[in-house]
Amino acid sequence: MIQRIDLRGRSLGRRELLDVLPRAEVGVDEAVHAVEPVLRQVRAGGAAALRELAQRFDGVTPEHLRVPAEALSAAVDSLSPLVREGLVEAIRRVRQVHADQVPHDHVTELAPGAAVRQRWVPVQRVGLYAPGGLAVYPSSVVMNVVAAQEAGVPGLAVASPPQKDNGGLPHPTILAACALLGVDEVYAVGGAQAVAMFAYGAAGSEPQDGVTLCEPVDVITGPGNVYVAAAKRLVRGVVGIDAEAGPTEIAVLADATADPGHVALDLISQAEHDPMAASVLVTDSVELAAAVDARVQDLASATKHSVRVARALEGPQSAVVLVDDVDAGLAVVNAYGAEHLEIQTADAAAVAARVHSAGAIFVGPWSPVSLGDYMAGSNHVLPTGGTAHFASGLGVHSFLKSVQQVEYDREALEVLADRIVAVANDEDLPAHGEAVRGRFH
Template sequence: MPVISRIDLRGRTLTTAELRRAIPRAPLDVAAATGAVEPILADVRARGAAALRDLAEKFDGVRPTHVRVPAAELEAALARLDPALRSALELAATRVRAGHTAQLPRATSTDLGPGAQVRQRWVPVRRVGLYVPGGLALYPSSVVMNVVAAQVAGVEGLAVASPPQRDNGGLPDPTVLAACALLGVSEVYAVGGAQAVAMFAYGAVGSEEADGGDGVELCAPVDTITGPGNIYVAAAKRAVRGVVGIDSEAGPTEIGILADAGADPDHVAADLVSQAEHDPNAASVLVTDSLALAAAVEERLEARAASTKHGERVRTALGGPQSAIVLVDDVEQGLAVVDAYAAEHLEIQTADAAALAERVRSAGAIFVGAYSPVSLGDYVAGSNHVLPTGGCAHFSSGLGVMSFMKSVQVIEYTREALAAVTEPLVALANVEDLPAHGEAAQARL
């Protein structure tokens, strides 16, 4: 039995809706998961740190002594960090900082007539909660992606949450702690899953002496929550959206590859496997017009799945309904397929990759050509690896500076400028049956 299934779309003309239904997707229902997370959100909101400890014991198998990680533990983790890993994190941070600094918006001022001016300011949110997963894999790189983007935006208050680890005495992973310390983040919590989202959204009071005392504010509410996670994290973010802002519902990872006959099948197979090793629910999708490439990739997937460290996980992900090789008539049809898929990560390995990349409308991030693998973006490309999944790239962007900023319009008119537009203002107010609006302008004249 092949390690990955095939979907043949050749010779078919599909509507947009039919195309979206034909594309492989994980059978994950965020709406259904909402029922599971709502009691968690309510419990944390009501009981604070006491609930956080109970939930950690239930879901993470450890009851943390310290919900907030002591400063000494952060410093010790950084001191123990392997020099090569520290250098890699510093390189990643430097490149991500450069890439995100280029995203900073500029204030604008528009003169609409004598004495009539509208200005637009860009203001960072006051405080953010940054989530770093810690399930099957550990992600110090996600610390870099979340923290650096928020720092470049100018956010003053940064808090990081990551699940407590049994092997680390109820504290988050040591490399996650070290990455936080390296970037100057001192507020770090040993909290995972939906309960971390609840803590950030509603705040939490302490319950023990280690928290500073019973009823003392342990974690203040934030304005925005960002970061990837499992389906329960995504469901929790959806549930608190409106109480706080969120980046997107970033669930299990996915890769889409559009490739023609000229692509190297070993490169393609290696990249499909690289995402499949994240999670049994990870999605790996190849879209190609070449039967020869499809066959060669299948062969290499078998070999790589057999030899890689997380082979069982890879096989589960590749064999799931979320993964497939999609056969198309030509690259044009392939482009329509990947646009409908709206992959978190989209690789284009075709003869005209750069030109095709410019035509893609829906993707979290696009990797162009044979030497731009997704793993480059995961770590040191200078882009951000926190990206929308599950088709959310149709309407959401990846994490960036703008995830932490909001625009404020400033309107300033003189008496003369107001007088010049009062007549049309009154006309619009009257047609909407809001005469007091017009009277507010007339009162000044």
């Protein structure tokens, strides 16, 4: 079912590994052309455009683009007790981890009367997107909202696609998650049009909408399909974004000590997301690879979304990669830079410590990616498509700006004056030097 790539006996550098390792074709460039007119339409037409686009793309015209408060309350009341308990526990754990991420201000005293103060300032308003296509992700609401709240962002808005089966409102569990988190600004707006609404704001076209339906935001975060990624690319620079998220990925680095059933279950769970999802096993054990293949065939055919899973596992983005040993496997996974990386080897913690490119690392047989998706406390909004080489997962830092505050008195500046003038003149910027020298005449 899954293709094999045999790298045994080959010594490949990073460029060569990138050439042979599988990767999903995202197609953002092509989607940009489809998305550009949508952004223009929302920017010009506001609420009226959002309603027309909802009918075109979601098959429903929302009566309320902004979800009424009573709908949020009703969604919480409709939750099953166990789902509510799960969401509350996820919120608690994610909040605890993200509270510890908040950096502290500090002051560096360079000399008497000379100091630079490092401040961390939250952005003032964020737009958080929760998908609602093949699957519904209240867990993504938790990940995005908690990180922004712990960063101290004062203004939060959530958007999720309107659902025909829910009277034009987003999925009830999305609404319930928002209510449990204390978010009352929620919009029944999906896809690229939600990104446009957040980036440019949207004027209301009906009396109940008021003058402005949605104010512009500073940062847009949250996963989505290729059209959401394309829209984020187009508005980057107008607003900050978390990433152009591509199809989800799992890589599992495993040796002969791994349980083939665990590995197979984890590969399938990631393939369940999307036909373009990538599931990659890297192993030095031919026996393990064969056992995983057998378990995947048994389990994949029995799972609820078997067709979707089969397409993902059989696709060019998924593979079993055979290597000579764990060291060679580490070179492969570091070159691949997976969104999710599981380490299922002997001495897994020591192996994990040598990983430098992964969105999140799951260590040992009892730390599956599914745990991180919901209740590990870590954030599941992670870099895809190899961007883990330079990008981090969503966290408090995604909503903070570093601001340096310079505090010098007269004496501290005077000590440096001649040297500042000399360097300024050397750069042929004499007015810079005069801005300092002139203070002492």
